[in-house]
Each structure stands twice: as structure tokens, then as C-alpha cells.
Amino acid sequence: MISVLFAVLTALSNGSASVLQRRAALNVPDRDAMRVSLIGHLLRQKVWLAGIALVIVAAVCQAVALATGPIAVVQPIFVIELPATLLLAGFVMRVRVPRPVWFGAAAVTAGLALGMASAAPGGGSATVRGAAWVPALILTGLFEAALIAGARATRGNSRAALLGLAAACGYALTAALMKDAMARLSDGGGVALLESWQLYATAVAGVGALFLLQNALQAGSLVAVQPCLTLGDALISVLYGVTLFGEELRTGWWLLPELLALGLITAGCVELARSPLAAGNAASPSRTRRVK
Numbered sequence: 001m002i003s004v005l006f007a008v009l010t011a012l013s014n015g016s017a018s019v020l021q022r023r024a025a026l027n028v029p030d031r032d033a034m035r036v037s038l039i040g041h042l043l044r045q046k047v048w049l050a051g052i053a054l055v056i057v058a059a060v061c062q063a064v065a066l067a068t069g070p071i072a073v074v075q076p077i078f079v080i081e082l083p084a085t086l087l088l089a090g091f092v093m094r095v096r097v098p099r100p101v102w103f104g105a106a107a108v109t110a111g112l113a114l115g116m117a118s119a120a121p122g123g124g125s126a127t128v129r130g131a132a133w134v135p136a137l138i139l140t141g142l143f144e145a146a147l148i149a150g151a152r153a154t155r156g157n158s159r160a161a162l163l164g165l166a167a168a169c170g171y172a173l174t175a176a177l178m179k180d181a182m183a184r185l186s187d188g189g190g191v192a193l194l195e196s197w198q199l200y201a202t203a204v205a206g207v208g209a210l211f212l213l214q215n216a217l218q219a220g221s222l223v224a225v226q227p228c229l230t231l232g233d234a235l236i237s238v239l240y241g242v243t244l245f246g247e248e249l250r251t252g253w254w255l256l257p258e259l260l261a262l263g264l265i266t267a268g269c270v271e272l273a274r275s276p277l278a279a280g281n282a283a284s285p286s287r288t289r290r291v292k
Helices: 003-024 037-043 046-068 071-092 098-121 133-152 156-195 197-219 221-242 253-273
Strands: none
Touching: 003 046, 003 133, 003 156, 003 221, 046 071, 046 156, 071 098, 071 156, 071 197, 071 253, 098 253, 133 156, 133 197, 133 221, 156 221, 197 221
């Protein structure tokens, strides 16, 4: 229950951060895409700094969640980050939440519940055994390189989707490294944690994923980025959990409801990302009947 609670808190913080960072990225010139100068523009915006503060809160909550539960349980819960954030935004801004947002939130929630019940993730070890990290890091690097190369060859929402998936892969890798590092904290205390390479690799992977996400949000709309980011993070994290930590999922005919769950989550994320609330629009939906 502790891991689930902190996973939910992580999702709330991450979802809010994505919306704030998207608002900040709208003001960045196209010439700064995929350059370090992009971060310089963002650092001058208070809304982006608020988003980064939420990212830090999310990182702390995620560390606690991963230290107390399997990665295949914790990471998929993060798909609720967008619906939870939009519903909270509507409450805070005192605007009527559009009906499509409620439908999207229901689809994501139902998909998550169906997927978790069907896959029944569990088991596994707290640490990665032997040299299993070597092939995992090589394959991850090749996958990231291919996505970034494809993104540089395109523009608009296609680039945003590819970079969003690259960021998702980076965040999934960060979670796997973080879980391995936190296990060393539990086994050997603070000294063992500081001596582990996983701790420093977590920081590098997290910063890289954040940089890719900023470029994704600058390149295209949230509706192009969010589904790739949300689903990619969940699915790649589950893959890391199974291959690195030995966690188990149901297969066979259980794949049918699992695929249905993915469809529900995808449809819900797309609908939610199209909402004016996701774009940071505080105007009352009652004055704009059609959702963008």
C-alpha cells in the first residue's frame, strides 16, 4: 500500500509538471530546439521552475514507491497522472470540467484497473543480478539513438511523438536504476548507496530524459507527446521489471484483456491531452463548448 500511495503522489506531481512545462515550452523559439540554449530560455520562466519543483517532489515520491514495491506495479500507476491533474486543475481554477475529460479519466482509470488485474505483476528481486545491466544499457542506447535520429529528420507532432517516446524510455531507465540504487541503500546504508554507480547513472538518465521531454513539448502539441510519454514509460518500465528484476506477468489468454486495457488507456490519454485544461487554458469550458 505504501508503494501504491507514493506512486499516486508521483503521478500527481509529474502530471502537473508536464502541463506547466508545456506552457513554458510554447515561448521557446524553434531555433533553440535540441540545443542547450533551450534550457536557458526555460530557466527565465517561473512557470517552468514551478514545474521543475514538482519534478523534484515526484522523484522523491518515486524513490519511496520503488523501494517498497515492484517496478511493474509502481510505474504503470503513473498513467493516471494526466487525468488526475486535469480534474484537479478544473477544481483549483473553479471551471467546469468538460464531459470529454471525465470520459478520458474514466477510460484511463478503467484501463489501468483492467491491466493491473489481468497482468497481476509481482515477484522478482530488489536488485539486478550480475552483468545484466550491460546488454540493457546497450539496447536502450541504440533505441534512444534511433528515436532521436528519427525526430531530427521530422518536424511538428511527428518529432514531438518520437521525442516523447525517447523521454519515456529515459524515465523508465531512470526508474529501473533508481530501484536498483534504493535496494543498495536498504542493504548497506548510505555508504553503499553513495558507492553504487546506479545512483549517479540515475541522475544522468533523469536529466537526459528531462531534456528530451522539454524538446518534445517544444516541438508539438501535448496530444502528440502525452500518449507516447505515458504509455511508453509504463510499458518500457514493465519490460525492465521482467528482464532485469525477474518480475512476472500473466500471459496466454490474459493478453486479450491486457491489450484492451492498453486501448482504453491510449484513447483516454489522447482525449485528455486535447483538453484546454491540458494546454493551461483557464477559460471556463462553459464558454467554449467544443474541446480543442
